[in-house]
Amino acid sequence: MNAKVLILCILPAMTQAQGFSGLGSDAAGFTLPQPHPQFEFPADHGAHPDFRIEWWYVTANLTGPDGTPYGLQWTLFRSALAPAVRPGWDDPQLWMGHAAVTTPTDHFVTERLARGGIGQAGVEAQPFAAWIDDWHFDGIDEGTLRATGPDFGYDMTLTAEGPLVRQGEDGYSVKSTSGQASYYYSQPFYRIGGTLHLPDGDVPVTGTGWLDREWSSQPLAENQTGWDWFSVAFDAGTRMMVYRLRQSDGADYYSATWIAADGTSTPYTDGEVTATPLEETTVDGHTVPTRWQVELPAEGVDVTVAAVNTQAWMTTSVPYWEGPVTVDGSAKGVGYLEMTGYD
Amino acid sequence: MTGTVLRALLSHWRRNPLQLFTLLAGLALATALWSGVQAINAEARASYDSAAATLGEGTFDQLTRSDGQPLTVASYVALRRAGWLVSPVTEGRLDGVRIVGLDPLTAPGGLGPVQIADGADVGAFLSGQGQVFGRAAALAALPAGPEKVESPDVAPDTVITDIGVAQRLLGRDGQIDRLIVAMTQPIGQAPLSEIAPELIRKVAQGGSDLGRLTDSFHLNLTAFGLLSFAVGIFIVNGAIGLAFEQRRPVVRTLRALGVPLRRLMVLMALELALMALVAGGIGVALGYVIASLLLPDVAATLQGLYGATVAGTLQLRPVWWASGLAIAFGGTAMASAAAFWRLARLPLLAGGSPRALSMAAGRSARVQGALALVLLVAAGALALTAQGLVAGFALLGSMLIGAALALPLILDRVLAMAERLSRGVRAQWFWADTRQQLPGLSLALAALLLAMAANVGVSTMVSSFRLTFTGFLDQRLASELYVTAADPADAKRLVDYVTPRVRAVLPIQSAPAQIAGFPAEVFGARDDATYRDNWAFLSANPDTWDAVAAGDGILINEQLSRRSGLSLNDAVTLGGRQFAVEGVYGDYGNPIGQAILTEAAFEALYPDVTPLRFGLRLPAAEVPSLVEALENDVGIPAANTVNQAGIKRISLDIFDRTFTVTTALNILTLTVAGFAILMSLLTLAALRVPQLAPAWAMGLTRRELGLLELVRAVLLAVLTALVALPLGLALAWALLAVVNVAAFGWRLPMFLFPLDYLRLGGFALLAAALAALWPAWRLARTPPSDLLKVFSNER
């Protein structure tokens, strides 16, 4: 799954009380995802206000002129208090932006909050534009991406070099054995380049990027405490997405998608894929696995996934771990790892 | 052993209940006044802090439109989209309650006291009818609508809510009053002047405006509290000293019986600590009573003088009751330090006979005199050179302590001189005897001195402030009527309507600016006789207003002059133009700098500013009909007009409240001083009998002796008052000319109020006479047999 940080509640005070559990609560009034969706583009690139939560999530593995690996994240979350859109301050659509740049030694993070209705944040499908404050992501196939924080920023251009990929069953991504699900598609074939603005100066970078689009109203089951999500771009041109949803009873729920170089995808469900922590790191008081063994036997994958910078903790109002990884073993590549619920 | 020793020590208090009472009452009174004042200050400051936190004053820079108009949502969003992390605030009053609307999503952390904690619902706060957070009283005043959530952290008379809810409640859709600028801003921001040139940035001042503005008031209260405490400690010191002296035989006996000195001292310290705890507890409770009685007046004063809202009811804050107890312990320690020191150095055999209170304490008198001289010389030097708050307080401290130390010596000299000059034998004996009483009374008299000096000083300062401020109001509020228009169109209609109907229309327009690097407000004044006739300057060139009207002159207020060092004829650059300072005027109660240009020069510099406020000159009798006409014909509600007489009445009312507080504190401190005198006299009464018995035996009646005791107390009070008056005036001078200047940037002229001083002197004499009445009466009623016992060995 591409289940990223879910924000039912945006305010810090609330999130402390709520954390990542309890996200599978009722979805009164909100539309629920149904199997066999028919996505319509470009309309579905835009917001779906009748669903509770939604995100536009870009991650990228970048390389500087001297070969230094970098990671980049640009995320816009939408969280609705009610399934409606109203003009002005009364709009129940709330928005949250997360941006980060990870180097082998540093991890820069920043966050923005806004409400819809006044134009401070939003997403338009045609032409595609997603923004919060001065951050923006314009254009799906040929796009620009910008974010700024107190001590960093970036300006990027994106070019899609492959088709959109529907995750799960035609874009219907099941999150638990009890049927929680989301709509989920990705653009895993971005070529990306641009400039990172870092405290030591600007760095020109190039690399590969990955866009996740997901919307839902009740993505997690009551007993699910967090997740581990991997996106991998193998050197051979293939892509892989794996997630593990951890349950309070100790059992895990797995899902994966194998994406051929031409964009053809094969979904794998629980029991066909595993991810096993090999090494843990304590960061900001939280212990998280930062080296993993990921196995997808059906595709001959048995790889070790290691964090470029183990300290990639997102000190946002909902904290989590997110950063670039290197992949070694049966195949080599780079990717992104996200881990939530490690309280 | 410990128990036995402790019983022996404590038996002293059972035998001398009066001493015990003196000790406890003195300490309790001292603690009460101190903690009462602290409670008031703490309450007021908590109110300012919660208000400041609500508004982000002091912590965050603010953006407002330079023309004073509200901002639009579009310009807010434009700023956000240009990378400016700003958060909108809309505020206003509804049914007397200040409504503050915030955007919780963009408000910087730490802004707003609302801890949306248990049970709070973001959905409820941000949508539908929303929620308002405030104290119960404020919530009760609001009409039904949003859900009311009680939150004691919110400033009094204020509610906090979502900006959308606030705009709806206030009927101000889409209007934003100001933007709070987050402390950390992202990189790559465009400069403000490119995105929003109409906005000006007000730099955070560190600490709330209200806090700084009201500091002077709190300074007074604190000075009072501290002095009262000092007075109380004098009492305690006297009581402890006497108790230790009287217990010297017991101590000697106990030591002779083998009790180690160290254990004795520890036990006596424990005993005092216990008393400090008891007295401190009583004092804090009394302080709470004092504070809750005075707080409504203080709150009204602060509200009226400075617009600072302070809750009229007191909360039990741990800070002040803890500090009250701490100061009770500290005071006891201070008061007993000397007694312990003497006890520790006492040879085992020397402790037998109680040391007589004698006048032959030559060496210590010389030391005391030298110390007093050093302090007073230091005070004199500081008075000539002192600049800044610390030096100002050093001046106050050395002056007061020096005077308190010098007082017994001065009185001794005066009495010795009177003794030499007196003719009759009774008079001679009276002076000599009075002089002999001095050592025993000097602590109480020093307490009276401090209390009276504080009263003279503070009341001179407050009264000078009142006189200056009311004069200043006369100057500033020269127009008979002030009218505020809602918008420029409204303003135009107003001007068109009133111009043929009044003698003069004086627009009031201002713009924020930086002058010589200091934040200031620039006003544009129309050339009018009103200003020429009414304005008083601290310093000015001849034909000031002509020079200003010519367009090249500028007037600045005293604060700006002092802070920037600008004085007459200096050049001021504003918007690339040069102006010469033509005059400096007093501007009391204003925390920031101010400057005045002529209207034309102002309009050239700030073409965007449209005046919305106007002063109207017309015969006072026509004011009511004009107000009515404005409401009916122009549609300006009466609420937007302010009548000069009304403002002045309110100001005077405020001052009356201030005086209530000052007078109450005056009386309280004098009461404490009177109590000190009473206790000293009662303590001395036992020692007096052997001194008076020979005079009685030789033919003075007891009635005469009692009367002389009374006269003596009053006389000493008079002499002390004579010393206290110049000391109090010096105190007032130091407060007005040094402390005020350092703290607030303006110097108040000092006025003298002889009648007040006379009344105060009367109070002091009354306090002394009341204090001496009972001891004197007791003396007059002493049975002859008690007097005769003095002469025989069978006492």
Next chain:
Amino acid sequence: MLLTVTDLRKTYATADGDFDVLRGVDLSLDAGQTLALTGESGSGKSTLLHLIGGLDVPDGGRIVLDGTDLTALDDAGRARMRRETVGVVFQQFNLIPSLRVVDNIAFQARLAGRHDGAWCDTLAERMGLTPQLRKYPEQLSGGQQQRVAIARTLAPRPRLVLADEPTGNLDEAAAAQVLALMLELVTDTGAGLLMVTHSDRLAGQMQRRLHLSRGVIA
């Protein structure tokens, strides 16, 4: 007759009930006469002295001093008698601590309006106090203090001098010296002297001697 005491009675209220200190005392004294009053402790001799000196008020009987009935006087009248007619020397604490020796000596005379500087100087000189005149009482020895008290008593030339164990606090040598000086000066001024003592040796130096026992003259 300088002093006539008739059927004098005085009762004190004590914790054990009323105690009759004097139960009908009769006594008389001529000018220039010296009289010793002896008796056990508690026999009432100090009380008798206090009553004669106008320091206390009797419960019955009469005291006529220099032609004035003391028992008919009010507080102010008795105070005037103390100032003008009587001089009292007590065992201790005779002096006013706040005044110098010279002022103490002159004090009563000035109160009585009969101050005579030369006489005071003479008294001081004969009492051997000249070097001590500028001192305060607390700076003197016990014997010196009593000599000041005697000088002070004699300064206004009282008609009657009352002395209550005037040497009781002194050692024997000092006592003898002080007593000798007092007798000498009293005789010189022609005043009457009534001295309370329990010393037979001192009583022996007086012209007359009365013994008080259980509140009556024995």
